[in-house]
Amino acid sequence: xxxxxxxxxxxxxxxxxxxxxxxxxxxxxxxxxxxxxxxxxxxxxxxxxxxxxxxxxxxxxxxxxxxxxxxxxxxxxxxxxxxxxxxxxxxxxxxxxxxxxxxxxxxxxxxxxxxxxxxxxxxxxxxxxxxxxxxxxxxxxxxxxxxxxxxxxxxxxxxxxxxxxxxxxxxxxxxxxxxxxxxxxxxxxxxxxxxxxxxxxxxxxxxxxxxxxxxxxxxxxxxxxxxxxxxxxxxxxxxxxxxxxxxxxxxxxxxxxxxxxxxxxxxxxxxxxxxxxxxxxxxxxxxxxxxxxxxxxxxxxxxxxxxxxxxxxxxxxxxxxxxxxxxxxxxxxxxxxxxxxxxxxxxxxxxxxxxxxxxxxxxxxxxxxxxxxxxxxxxxxxxxxxxxxxxxxxxxxxxxxxxxxxxxxxxxxxxxxxxxxxxxxxxxxxxxxxxxxxxxxxxxxxxxxxxxxxxxxxxxxxxxxxxxxxxxxxxxxxxxxxxxxxxxxxxxxxxxxxxxxxxxxxxxxxxxxxxxxxxxxxxxxxxxxxxxxxxxxxxxxxxxx
Numbered sequence: 001x002x003x004x005x006x007x008x009x010x011x012x013x014x015x016x017x018x019x020x021x022x023x024x025x026x027x028x029x030x031x032x033x034x035x036x037x038x039x040x041x042x043x044x045x046x047x048x049x050x051x052x053x054x055x056x057x058x059x060x061x062x063x064x065x066x067x068x069x070x071x072x073x074x075x076x077x078x079x080x081x082x083x084x085x086x087x088x089x090x091x092x093x094x095x096x097x098x099x100x101x102x103x104x105x106x107x108x109x110x111x112x113x114x115x116x117x118x119x120x121x122x123x124x125x126x127x128x129x130x131x132x133x134x135x136x137x138x139x140x141x142x143x144x145x146x147x148x149x150x151x152x153x154x155x156x157x158x159x160x161x162x163x164x165x166x167x168x169x170x171x172x173x174x175x176x177x178x179x180x181x182x183x184x185x186x187x188x189x190x191x192x193x194x195x196x197x198x199x200x201x202x203x204x205x206x207x208x209x210x211x212x213x214x215x216x217x218x219x220x221x222x223x224x225x226x227x228x229x230x231x232x233x234x235x236x237x238x239x240x241x242x243x244x245x246x247x248x249x250x251x252x253x254x255x256x257x258x259x260x261x262x263x264x265x266x267x268x269x270x271x272x273x274x275x276x277x278x279x280x281x282x283x284x285x286x287x288x289x290x291x292x293x294x295x296x297x298x299x300x301x302x303x304x305x306x307x308x309x310x311x312x313x314x315x316x317x318x319x320x321x322x323x324x325x326x327x328x329x330x331x332x333x334x335x336x337x338x339x340x341x342x343x344x345x346x347x348x349x350x351x352x353x354x355x356x357x358x359x360x361x362x363x364x365x366x367x368x369x370x371x372x373x374x375x376x377x378x379x380x381x382x383x384x385x386x387x388x389x390x391x392x393x394x395x396x397x398x399x400x401x402x403x404x405x406x407x408x409x410x411x412x413x414x415x416x417x418x419x420x421x422x423x424x425x426x427x428x429x430x431x432x433x434x435x436x437x438x439x440x441x442x443x444x445x446x447x448x449x450x451x452x453x454x455x456x457x458x459x460x461x462x463x464x465x466x467x468x469x470x471x472x473x474x475x476x477x478x479x480x481x482x483x484x485x486x487x488x489x490x491x492x493x494x495x496x497x498x499x500x501x502x503x504x505x506x507x508x509x510x511x512x513x514x515x516x517x518x519x520x521x522x523x524x525x526x527x528x529x530x531x532x533x534x535x536x537x538x539x540x541x542x543x544x545x
Contacts, residue, residue, distance in 0.1 A: 267294020355397025
């Protein structure tokens, strides 16, 4: 591969090394430059650019990434489309990810140009969660390196896989002491049920007994006589020895203690036993808390029908300090996110900016002008509401009553902007202020774009993959960027800081590494109606069609 700065005229077919933008257009790094791209650059006065040109024996970054990911991907996992030298491997269903860590280390030692990053082995994952990513560092890989990669890949299979959770039948035994409030027992039972249900299982029976040897032994006999996959014992008093009350009762029924203690905190005082193949786990005190702890790790293994033997437990120490930190979110936050991904589709809202004064149209409000018998604003908003978005927020300002009347019957949420005369930025803030907190992204639409269709909007939604660095969706026609634009939630605070009669377009350049472009074959994403001349041209086009 050759890399360097060349005259623009010599760059057709080369790969653009750095993103470049001009007035209303942008070309992203990694793009193979076409004759149209070269013409656009030359007309824009660009003389020289950095490019990479692949030579014989070079494998394109996307080709290499896709090939490696397909070979690494094992059971319960699937590969995404390769993009900018990256190919993600995702879980097909909830379960525990399995990583051949020795292989990954050997692979990453082959050459600096090829890399694989993964989650920790045995980490819980949800459906469609990214569990590994193959990233090619330069724009191509030498065929000689790919030969080494293929040779190593021939030695192993199932390098990255997912062991799915299976239905788990659980019996819970609560032991009771006089000082233990019934409300505490009830709360713990509810939490335990939630933990099991989150893994696709269910608590079939809840038993209670006094925290005394004879009572615990009798209750264990009752539980063991029923068909159950797992018995969880929540002691009124923490087990502090293998011969304490509950483990002694287990032994009296012919059970065996497998391991006492755990190198995971919270969760140190867990005791794992078994009786004729039925696991029995004495829960530590942290089981009464909703926070992530060692018992969660054990339950995940049981749900995946994976061993939880002595060696497995003792190997959990690295990463077993489960303290709250910015990089290990609180389990409550994790639970909320897990609930959010049940349908696996991001929730995307839309903001339609319809507050402007149409100054360039004179005394006429362009949004109330008709297009094929329908007010322009209604035509635009109706299209947005039929796309894969929810909700649709329409920001009104100038002649708000008339605009709202034009929207009668449409499922929209209206946000009035009393400061509309101060510019577009005020309408953007007014719209963001009412978008629900559970939305992952928002598409900002202009109300005067009559040719934008649901296909345009849905294509932007489909491309939104923030975990792959695709967080700002921009429509493009022949290298020229248009509207609407999709913005991931974490960028909204920056959008709220803009001022004056401008939107957030300048933020695209500041976050170029997060931009994904969606190419369209029509000019709809560039067509807006600001002046009488544009309206006349548009109407002639409709009549001509």
